[in-house]
Amino acid sequence: MSAAAEQPERGARRWVLHVDLDQFLAAVEVRRRPELAGRPVVVGGNGDPSSRTVVATASYEARAFGVRSGMPMRLAARRCPDAVFLPADNPAYEAASAEVMAVLRECGRDDGGDGVVVEVIGWDEAFLQWDGSDPERLADEIRAAVRTRTHLSCAVGIGDNTLRAKMATGLAKPGGVHRITAHNWFATFGDSPTGALHGIGPKTERKLAELGIHTVTQLAESSPTAVGERLGPRMGPYYVSLGRGMGRTEMEGAAYVPRSRSRETTYDTDIEDWDRIRTEVAALAARVATDVAEEGRAVARVGVKVRYRPFLTTTRSRTLDSPTRDPAVLEAAALEVVDRFRRDRPVRLLGVKAEFT
Numbered sequence: 001m002s003a004a005a006e007q008p009e010r011g012a013r014r015w016v017l018h019v020d021l022d023q024f025l026a027a028v029e030v031r032r033r034p035e036l037a038g039r040p041v042v043v044g045g046n047g048d049p050s051s052r053t054v055v056a057t058a059s060y061e062a063r064a065f066g067v068r069s070g071m072p073m074r075l076a077a078r079r080c081p082d083a084v085f086l087p088a089d090n091p092a093y094e095a096a097s098a099e100v101m102a103v104l105r106e107c108g109r110d111d112g113g114d115g116v117v118v119e120v121i122g123w124d125e126a127f128l129q130w131d132g133s134d135p136e137r138l139a140d141e142i143r144a145a146v147r148t149r150t151h152l153s154c155a156v157g158i159g160d161n162t163l164r165a166k167m168a169t170g171l172a173k174p175g176g177v178h179r180i181t182a183h184n185w186f187a188t189f190g191d192s193p194t195g196a197l198h199g200i201g202p203k204t205e206r207k208l209a210e211l212g213i214h215t216v217t218q219l220a221e222s223s224p225t226a227v228g229e230r231l232g233p234r235m236g237p238y239y240v241s242l243g244r245g246m247g248r249t250e251m252e253g254a255a256y257v258p259r260s261r262s263r264e265t266t267y268d269t270d271i272e273d274w275d276r277i278r279t280e281v282a283a284l285a286a287r288v289a290t291d292v293a294e295e296g297r298a299v300a301r302v303g304v305k306v307r308y309r310p311f312l313t314t315t316r317s318r319t320l321d322s323p324t325r326d327p328a329v330l331e332a333a334a335l336e337v338v339d340r341f342r343r344d345r346p347v348r349l350l351g352v353k354a355e356f357t
Helices: 022-030 073-079 090-105 135-150 162-172 185-189 202-210 216-220 224-231 236-244 275-297 328-336
Strands: 013-021 040-044 083-085 119-120 125-132 154-159 179-181 262-272 300-307 312-324 347-356
Touching: 013 135, 013 162, 022 040, 073 083, 073 119, 090 119, 090 125, 090 135, 125 135, 135 154, 135 179, 154 162, 162 179, 162 185, 179 185, 185 216, 202 224, 216 236, 224 236, 224 328, 262 275, 262 300, 275 300, 275 328, 275 347, 300 328, 312 328, 312 347, 328 347
Parallel strands: 040 083, 154 179
Antiparallel strands: 013 125, 013 154, 119 125, 262 347, 300 312, 300 347
């Protein structure tokens, strides 16, 4: 498995495009507040930079100051004190996402074909399946249609499967187009560290390094069985497949359905009283139960997130005996889960998640 084995591309074929909206949450805020254009914008929590919430999204102008998603708002304020800090407005982002996905579903029909199959994978991104010979033309059509009809910007990655398309998007952002296929996979990423691959985090990268696997090419040339002996019989071969650039080519065009509902709260003062922690978890579970009732779907699993001081986050969950929407069952499950956590550290954040069947 090497760059020499890669073959050139010719003629019509199946393409996968990955559309990723640029600085989505911040862009939605700028769209409804045009006076913010060009200014550093940080979205997260209740919008208070002195709170202990974290950044959900930062505009490119804010990122130039080192502000990043997941960063504490207080740190973001220190790095970029002139930024505009705004609270997250999930209903607005859901509505904007629906606008974009509607636009995507209408693309690719100019040549008289069946258009695209759109698989939505989040508020700000989707995979598109398309059969044709000029994916760059389609990518340009998508970018122009999204810009014209929603006033938002997106990058488009082109690939022969989902992994390569998503990796291509990383090279296309912001607002551009890039193609990665079997033809140039190793030329582009062969010498990159394994952690550059979508799906391989720092821990897995360290485990691969212990096996002498440091680059994407080395991972691709590794024995799935040997890697499986270290990383597990299922995940080992999967990671090798990532090194080889393998992914799906068939998209699921069904309407996007959230996999879960969750609520969380960051506290201005750390909580050390476990009775209060249980009370807070019960309240969060009740809010999640209300969300679940509105969805009208059954919950199969309940999870709890605890963030200790200063910033250590742990999550645990349990599968319910049977799927349910019963608030009492969801609360009881959340309380059972939170009792599994260590109690020797102050808690700064609590969260409850309900995963649907």
